[in-house]
Ligand SMILES: Nc1ncnc2c1ncn2[C@@H]1O[C@H](COP(=O)(O)OP(=O)(O)OP(=O)(O)O)[C@@H](O)[C@H]1O
């Protein structure tokens with residue numbers, strides 16, 4: 001059972017997170033090991049496995065980036081940060097240098113704030129690209145487009161994730 | 176249906192509770208108090224006492240009175256090196272991965288020592304409920320790692336308890352707090368006890384208690400505040416104290432610390448050293464400020480992990496004895512911008528919550544459900560000593576992850592997997608959990624075997640691992656070597672030994688009870704001899720009473736309760752006639768008085 005199936009969802013990227021949470025709670029009430037203390041050992045094991053799967057699925061699907069990564073993995077696609085354009089690498093390199101200064105305490109408060117804002121802006125640009133490409137994916141699936149077109153879109157999603165992984169790492173380091 | 180109890184196995188105090196008719200209550204101990212100090216006293220004869228009577232021995236018998244053992248659970252000697260100079264215990268040389276305390280020439284591991292406390296709680300519950308208790312839910316600090324949780328489970332097994340669930344202390348507290356299932360919203364539980372600090376952020380909705388994030392420090396509590404004060408006193412002393420005096424200092428600073436929660440000034444008085452000093456709340460606050468700051472960092476981390484701002488928290492719940500300190504309350508209030516809840520008894524709320532969870536497990540409460548998380552990221556060692564995370568911290572448990580492994584050499588039949596917990600990049604900065612050996616891999620060219628390893632963190636927050644070779648579909652045998660824990664065989668061995676203890680304990684209790692009764696009987700006899708009726712029994716009777724008294728006095732200090740009982744019985748028989756005479760006289764006197772009054 002894949003994570004989408006756990007929730008009875010189609011393999012689409014637009015997910016109503018409130019509805020997802022509700023489904024998560026309902027399914028937890030059904031499968032949680034707490035309700036199987038007096039069951040047979042095999043039923044107990046089943047409850048733990050099922051709940052682990054449910055929790056893994058919820059953790060993955062509620063998060064917009066992890067959700068895309070997971071979808072890609074289902075089709076054998078894997079973001080690869082080594083395949084990004086040279087220009088972007090240069091940009092990241094520069095930001096990284098500034099980041100080192102901030103971390104070493106050499107930068108002023110203003111400089112640090114400006115760096116933070118810069119990274120945030122870039123990340124948000126990727127976020128909106130990802131959102132757009134996700135919407136397109138859902139459209140293609142709904143229209144029942146041929147496999148070649150779907151593959152192309154998966155490639156596009158992979159590319160966005162590969163490129164944005166740098167910025168995400170930088171942002172994490174700043175925290 | 177057999178009852179399941181909830182146990183708060185605390186660093187300083189332990190409690191046992193149960194839900195009856197939907198309401199949780201704490202069960203009292205032998206002396207009527209609900210808090211059982213987590214102190215174990217060993218006497219020369221090999222018997223043990225737990226709780227308040229043991230606490231009284233801390234100064235007199237420092238070497239064989241064990242306290243705060245929870246701080247040692249799942250730890251090796253290096254982890255506690257800094258604490259040792261201030262502790263009166265003798266540590267056995269073989270303590271690299273599991274600390275062992277030497278008491279009267281015998282080594283005890285922390286799970287064995289904790290088992291003494293659990294046995295006492297089990298006994299207390301059985302005495303109150305008048306039935307045998309076999310199963311329990313035991314709480315642990317939310318930030319406990321795998322080894323510490325496993326050690327707690329081991330302690331339960333050694334004490335003869337089936338540990339149905341390990342529950343996190345702040346989460347348990349939230350269960351007791353939110354028993355009223357109409358409670359909704361986001362709450363933060365700040366649990367600052369004797370040895371550990373936890374912060375958990377939960378979302379409550381329609382009976383579901385969902386932990387969003389947790390953080391903490393398993394080596395930060397009231398004990399650390401005591402240590403600061405002890406060091407202060409040591410610095411002011413002219414001589415180096417011995418371990419008796421050290422314990423007297425500990426007792427004195429602890430008393431002053433607790434007084435300072437309600438008074439503006441308190442005295443630290445150590446009679447044993449003729450030491451006395453006064454301390455103001457202000458001075459105290461300055462000393463403990465760094466400690467409190469160390470609790471606020473995890474709070475900020477937990478907020479960030481839950482993607483929340485302090486103002487998103489609807490309610491803050493305070494748990495643990497150290498939250499009685501005014502400065503703690505003030506700082507927490509400042510951080511969250513709201514007055515924390517202090518109306519619950521901070522000592523009892525965890526045990527009450529554990530009982531609620533026990534009740535859920537017993538199947539009587541389907542409207543409540545706890546969804547907890549793992550506090551630390553789980554990872555495996557990869558090339559270059561780097562930790563690769565496979566289950567991130569704050570994942571709801573049970574949680575799992577699947578990884579593929581292969582071989583590097585042709586015909587290789589063994590693969591080693593090193594599992595760790597922690598947040599840092601390099602494995603040397605993370606906590607080693609265990610080494611797993613995948614064995615009996617079918618010999619194949621390098622890189623060809625595909626061994627799927629499934630890591631599962633169960634609802635107790637404890638890891639298990641299963642492996643399968645994909646090409647042959649064969650389950651691999653796995654040998655687990657816990658880095659900081661007991662193997663199954665060691666635990667089994669301790670369970671066997673514990674039966675001897677249980678017997679020795681019963682024996683000791685019977686002796687004590689017989690002695691107490693002997694004293695009562697001797698006192699009553701002394702009164703009888705002083706009574707005027709004594710003149711009315713025969714000389715032979717008097718001689719027999721005298722002989723029976725002598726016999727009882729003689730055997731009273733032996734350790735044979737049956738012999739003591741026999742002597743009690745002999746004295747009882749010898750004084751039978753005398754007792755009758757006294758009784759009759761009393762009755763006729765009462766009658767006479769009554770008649771006198773009637774006439775009046
Ligand atoms: N009035 C008070 N003022 C300050 N500290 C207090 C007060 N009352 C109790 N304490 C401290 O609280 C600690 C014990 O708290 P508690 O019983 O909650 O801990 P515990 O549950 O045994 O420990 P843990 O949860 O860390 O394992 C001790 O350090 C004690 O000195």
Ligand SMILES: [Mg+2]
Nearest residue numbers: 185368495525
């Ligand atoms: Mg506690």
